[in-house]
Amino acid sequence: MRQVYLDHNATTPVLPEVLETLLHYYREDFGNPSSVHRYGRRVRVVIDDTRDCVADMLGVPASAIFFCSGGTEANNTILQGVAAALKGRGRHLVTSQIEHPAVLDTCAYLAQQGYTVTYVPVDAHGVVAPEAVRETLTDETILVSIMYANNETGVLQPIADIARLVRQRGILMHTDAVQVFGKMPLRVEELGVDFLSFSGHKLYAPKGIGGWYARPGAPLQALLHGGHQERSMRSGTEHVAGIAGLGKACAIAMRDMHQEWERQQQLQQCLEHGVQEQIPEVRIQGAEVPRLPNTTNVAFAGVEGEALMMSLDLQGVALSTGSACSSGSLEPSHVLRAMGVPAAYLHGALRCSLGRGTTLADIEYVLEILPGIVQQARALSPSFAS
Amino acid sequence: MQYSDIVQEHFEHPRNVGTIESADAEALVSNPACGDVMHLYLRIENNCITDAKFKTMGCPAAIAAGSITTELLIGRDVEAALALSRAEINTALGGLSPQKVHTSVLAEDAVRAALKKYRQR
Numbered sequence: 001m002r003q004v005y006l007d008h009n010a011t012t013p014v015l016p017e018v019l020e021t022l023l024h025y026y027r028e029d030f031g032n033p034s035s036v037h038r039y040g041r042r043v044r045v046v047i048d049d050t051r052d053c054v055a056d057m058l059g060v061p062a063s064a065i066f067f068c069s070g071g072t073e074a075n076n077t078i079l080q081g082v083a084a085a086l087k088g089r090g091r092h093l094v095t096s097q098i099e100h101p102a103v104l105d106t107c108a109y110l111a112q113q114g115y116t117v118t119y120v121p122v123d124a125h126g127v128v129a130p131e132a133v134r135e136t137l138t139d140e141t142i143l144v145s146i147m148y149a150n151n152e153t154g155v156l157q158p159i160a161d162i163a164r165l166v167r168q169r170g171i172l173m174h175t176d177a178v179q180v181f182g183k184m185p186l187r188v189e190e191l192g193v194d195f196l197s198f199s200g201h202k203l204y205a206p207k208g209i210g211g212w213y214a215r216p217g218a219p220l221q222a223l224l225h226g227g228h229q230e231r232s233m234r235s236g237t238e239h240v241a242g243i244a245g246l247g248k249a250c251a252i253a254m255r256d257m258h259q260e261w262e263r264q265q266q267l268q269q270c271l272e273h274g275v276q277e278q279i280p281e282v283r284i285q286g287a288e289v290p291r292l293p294n295t296t297n298v299a300f301a302g303v304e305g306e307a308l309m310m311s312l313d314l315q316g317v318a319l320s321t322g323s324a325c326s327s328g329s330l331e332p333s334h335v336l337r338a339m340g341v342p343a344a345y346l347h348g349a350l351r352c353s354l355g356r357g358t359t360l361a362d363i364e365y366v367l368e369i370l371p372g373i374v375q376q377a378r379a380l381s382p383s384f385a386s
Numbered sequence: 387m388q389y390s391d392i393v394q395e396h397f398e399h400p401r402n403v404g405t406i407e408s409a410d411a412e413a414l415v416s417n418p419a420c421g422d423v424m425h426l427y428l429r430i431e432n433n434c435i436t437d438a439k440f441k442t443m444g445c446p447a448a449i450a451a452g453s454i455t456t457e458l459l460i461g462r463d464v465e466a467a468l469a470l471s472r473a474e475i476n477t478a479l480g481g482l483s484p485q486k487v488h489t490s491v492l493a494e495d496a497v498r499a500a501l502k503k504y505r506q507r
Contacts, residue, residue: 302443303443304421304422304443304444304445304448306445306446307397307444307445307446307449310397310446314398331419331420332421343421346421347420347421347443379403380400380403380441380442380443380449381423381441381442381443382414382423382424382425382441382442382443383423383443384443
């Protein structure tokens with residue numbers, strides 16, 4: 001049976017070149033970078049090299065890049081770290097209703113600690129309006145955190161416009177750029193953010209590596225204390241192999257970015273046209289606004305997404321309903337609810353996220369089996385009058 | 387989300403899918419929290435359920451619960467059908483995870499609602 005992986009927003013396979021790099025830093029250059037002897041010195045170089053590479057990608061000084069375990073830790077560090085550093089100045093944070101749980105749950109935790117959090121809504125296309133963010137800002141606001149691309153819909157947020165309004169008020173701005181990092185050019189100067197989170201395993205590096213950008217001098221308290229690694233902002237022996245692999249993955253992402261964007265956009269169009277032509281009563285979320293070319297969130301009226309996902313899985317196609325993090329919960333996607341997706345479609349959403357390995361033949365295979373699967377589920381549904 | 391082999395099998399090959407023309411008992415029940423909807427139809431002759439059909443909009447567990455419930459009902463008299471519990475459906479499915487137990491509740495609700503209406507007519 002054909003195997004098609006369309007869940008790259010959940011995670012990506014480690015590229016062969018990246019794996020070679022990883023193995024080298026597990027087998028040969030296995031030293032602890034804090035060691036003074038040659039084993040330590042040899043691996044310190046690769047950490048510096050990756051830091052330079054990430055800094056180049058973002059157009060920032062290398063000293064502004066910090067490595068950690070991934071997107072969740074980066075988001076936790078920035079939200080909790082800014083809240084702690086500025087608690088004397090104010091206790092109000094602003095975010096959106098469509099953030100990843102790594103932001104939403106951290107905000108909920110901060111709310112328990114006595115902070116107040118405002119969740120800005122989105123429009124029907126899944127976009128946060130800069131003006132809506134501006135209206136929430138008060139003298140107490142210390143941080144605004146808005147994701148760059150939504151993980152469920154791929155919809156891009158107007159970060160530069162939001163950051164301008166936020167920073168005019170002297171308030172710090174963070175963006176969770178996990179789904180964008182390595183997919184499109186990211187220039188911190190153009191975005192105007194003070195903090196930015198990124199993750200390795202969404203761009204073909206291993207799980208367990210990621211990091212953040214912090215504008216030099218921006219107030220931030222460390223979450224982890226110990227051996228003073230990452231200039232005391234993130235103690236703990238560095239994941240050297242992961243950092244080396246991230247550097248390799250970043251170099252490949254930069255080299256192929258433009259070509260992959262174009263290629264995946266064509267596949268996305270092919271997928272979306274095919275679905276809309278062959279299946280009645282479908283909705284593609286965020287279709288009319290700027291979106292990542294690898295993400296298609298498509299909902300089918302009168303059926304349930306998990307049942308579709310299972311049927312596709314039985315025929316070799318792996319994708320998800322909404323985000324992998326929330327599958328298993330009863331509630332429909334918080335992102336689609338925030339967008340006001342009509343009730344008939346709310347439970348029937350699938351997220352197809354393409355990647356470097358996705359081919360036209362993969363998309364054709366999905367288009368070959370999906371109409372039958374939807375038709376079968378609808379035949380079983382009392383909510384769908386055919 | 388891990389499902390038992392029984393759930394998996396009923397999801398892949400649901401039994402008794404459909405409707406019954408002028409059914410003796412039927413009910414349409416839903417769970418607003420998760421959006422699941424189940425429509426159950428029963429043919430009852432001499433106080434005995436001789437046929438059952440269902441349609442479900444829901445996750446694989448909800449579809450399997452609907453399917454196995456029709457199997458558990460056929461051949462029962464009305465009293466025995468009323469005694470069908472969520473626990474029995476859950477056991478027959480090989481055990482549902484705590485997040486999916488609500489699908490057996492929906493199936494039980496459908497049976498009770500259909501038979502309540504049947505007795506009141």
